[in-house]
Amino acid sequence: MTPSSAPSATPWATGLTLAAFALAVTVVTVVAFGSVLVGISPVLALVVNLVASAGAAPTLWVWSRVPLWRWVVAGVAAGIPAGWLILLAASL
Structure with a gap:
């Protein structure tokens, strides 16, 4: 093997x-759109x-195989349920 491989x-x-x-962008997006739609x-x-x-x-599934995009996928995958929980807590 060569060092470059x-x-x-x-x-x-x-x-x-x-x-x-x-994650932050996803949470803000989910909560902002969700709160308007809940109204x-x-x-x-x-x-x-x-x-x-x-x-x-x-799209996220395909991106998870690309080294750079897998970080974005991890943030979005964590941000969607976090945004849902925050939206649910704000709606109650």
């Missing part, structure tokens, strides 16, 4: 920063959130 070190600091940013109809908010999450899932 050796696996590179995982950039934990950069990756976790990117994941945290993706119109709680059922509409639920349906739109489920459809949006189901629609994003195939």
Whole structure:
């Protein structure tokens, strides 16, 4: 094996920063859109959130195989349920 074919070190600091940013953007987006939709109809908010999450899932699945994008996928995957929980707590 040549030195150039050796696996590179995982950039934990950069990756976790990117994941945290993706998580924050996702949480803000889910809560902002969800809170507006809850004002119109709680059922509409639920349906739109489920459809949006189901629609994003195939793209996130493909992106999870790319080294850079897997950090974004981790942040989004953690941000969606976190945003749902915050939206649920704010709606009660």
